[in-house]
Amino acid sequence: MDFSNYSKIVFPLVLVLVFPFSSASKSRSPCDFPAIFNFGDSNSDTGGLSAAFGQAGPPAGETYFGAPAGRYCDGRLVIDFIAESLGLPYLSAFLDALGSNFSHGANFATAGSTIRPQNTTLHQSGFSPISLNVQTYEFNDFLLRSQFIRTKGGVFSKLMPKEKHFSQGLYTFDIGQNDLTAGYFLNMSTDQVRAYVPDVIDQFKTAIQDIYGRGGRYFWIHNTGPVGCLPYVLDRVLITAGQVDKAGCASPFNEVAQFFNSKLKEAVIELRKDLPLAGFTYVDVYSVKYELISRPKKHGFEHPLQACCGHGGKYNYNMHHGCGSKIKVKGKEIILGKSCKNPSVRINWDGVHFTEAANKWVFEQIVNGSYSDPPLPLNMACHKQYA
Numbered sequence: 536m537d538f539s540n541y542s543k544i545v546f547p548l549v550l551v552l553v554f555p556f557s558s559a560s561k562s563r564s565p566c567d568f569p570a571i572f573n574f575g576d577s578n579s580d581t582g583g584l585s586a587a588f589g590q591a592g593p594p595a596g597e598t599y600f601g602a603p604a605g606r607y608c609d610g611r612l613v614i615d616f617i618a619e620s621l622g623l624p625y626l627s628a629f630l631d632a633l634g635s636n637f638s639h640g641a642n643f644a645t646a647g648s649t650i651r652p653q654n655t656t657l658h659q660s661g662f663s664p665i666s667l668n669v670q671t672y673e674f675n676d677f678l679l680r681s682q683f684i685r686t687k688g689g690v691f692s693k694l695m696p697k698e699k700h701f702s703q704g705l706y707t708f709d710i711g712q713n714d715l716t717a718g719y720f721l722n723m724s725t726d727q728v729r730a731y732v733p734d735v736i737d738q739f740k741t742a743i744q745d746i747y748g749r750g751g752r753y754f755w756i757h758n759t760g761p762v763g764c765l766p767y768v769l770d771r772v773l774i775t776a777g778q779v780d781k782a783g784c785a786s787p788f789n790e791v792a793q794f795f796n797s798k799l800k801e802a803v804i805e806l807r808k809d810l811p812l813a814g815f816t817y818v819d820v821y822s823v824k825y826e827l828i829s830r831p832k833k834h835g836f837e838h839p840l841q842a843c844c845g846h847g848g849k850y851n852y853n854m855h856h857g858c859g860s861k862i863k864v865k866g867k868e869i870i871l872g873k874s875c876k877n878p879s880v881r882i883n884w885d886g887v888h889f890t891e892a893a894n895k896w897v898f899e900q901i902v903n904g905s906y907s908d909p910p911l912p913l914n915m916a917c918h919k920q921y922a
């Protein structure tokens with residue numbers, strides 16, 4: 536019997552039957568991302584700035600790692616929880632030459648990173664020279680040289696990702712907060728900061744296009760948090776009574792953050808059109824963080840606007856005596872920036888960054904996709920659901 540005609544007829548039928556099921560997200564299989572490549576600032580730095588400019592000292596890391604671990608936090612960051620939940624190891628920092636294992640990805644983020652390169656040094660302004668464009672140069676270098684090392688064999692080859700990890704891996708982004716504060720710290724007005732946001736977003740798009748051009752396909756993009764609720768902003772900038780919202784946050788700063796986020800979301804929509812082979816998930820981390828800070832008791836937290844680890848003042852934050860800072864009095868060393876008693880009920884760690892407990896809470900809110908566009912869980916982020 537000749538089946539060739541038969542199969543020609545059956546094939547379209549099978550398609551029609553299968554299609555409605557395969558398009559429902561429930562029947563889709565998890566993505567099994569074999570690697571994560573992360574780009575960002577201190578919100579996701581797992582050792583980059585520490586490797587290049589000196590370790591984030593104690594009491595950083597005390598809650599989880601028991602010692603400083605390159606993170607500006609008492610423990611794990613959202614990116615650590617993301618890695619854990621995908622069954623992957625914590626990410627080594629690309630810049631960390633010691634003990635790094637890149638077999639399942641690499642982290643290019645450094646604390647203080649901006650999207651746009653800043654025209655100041657780290658020591659002048661506190662912003663990292665490893666801006667997002669530099670992170671993509673590092674990524675390109677990593678992509679080529681890791682494969683060269685794998686091909687060559689030898690002791691380091693097993694510490695490198697497989698070639699296919701670059702197309703199958705998840706590319707995560709959490710950056711932009713420092714681009715906003717950079718202008719304010721130069722005494723710019725809110726209007727001046729808003730005016731340069733489109734340029735910041737353009738440079739973000741350039742970075743994504745670059746990574747896509749090298750084979751990246753799955754992008755998980757966090758928007759920026761409510762920076763006007765952070766002690767280092769509240770303490771440093773003059774805010775009038777009318778500019779404080781119900782949660783005690785500085786409204787103008789949060790409005791700029793939301794403006795940035797609206798432009799970021801537009802950019803993601805454009806990127807979906809321009810880069811049709813890629814999947815983009817936009818994650819509204821702003822709303823999650825603001826919910827936590829504005830209703831801490833409901834979620835088991837307290838003192839949302841005070842740093843856990845710091846020194847004095849309304850926000851337990853002093854820019855000259857940060858978390859872990861020491862002074863010498865009559866030859867005796869005194870620690871000024873001490874940790875609070877119970878970081879597990881605190882939101883802010885050091886005036887700038889979230890505690891491990893808060894990071895875990897944020898992660899738990901975003902992992903199931905309820906703050907994502909499209910609303911897919913993290914482990915389904917390779918499936919495109921938008922038109």
Ligand SMILES: *[C@@H]1O[C@H](CO)[C@@H](O)[C@H](O)[C@H]1NC(C)=O
Nearest residue numbers: 623624636637638639693694
């Ligand atoms: C690198 O990490 C992977 C995943 O955690 C692990 O299986 C492997 O043994 C590690 N390699 C070395 C040399 O430690």
Ligand SMILES: *[C@@H]1O[C@H](CO)[C@@H](O)[C@H](O)[C@H]1NC(C)=O
Nearest residue numbers: 649651652653654655717734
């Ligand atoms: C840095 O300076 C260059 C050249 O003047 C300028 O184009 C760029 O916008 C500046 N960057 C920032 C972040 O201000």
Ligand SMILES: *[C@@H]1O[C@H](CO)[C@@H](O)[C@H](O)[C@H]1NC(C)=O
Nearest residue numbers: 660718719720721722723773
């Ligand atoms: C911003 O203004 C403050 C207060 O007037 C001043 O002390 C500081 O030097 C200014 N900073 C810059 C970068 O101009």
Ligand SMILES: *[C@@H]1O[C@H](CO)[C@@H](O)[C@H](O)[C@H]1NC(C)=O
Nearest residue numbers: 899900901902903904905906
């Ligand atoms: C997602 O998880 C959060 C936190 O566990 C929960 O409150 C929310 O109802 C979940 N949403 C969905 C759509 O499952």
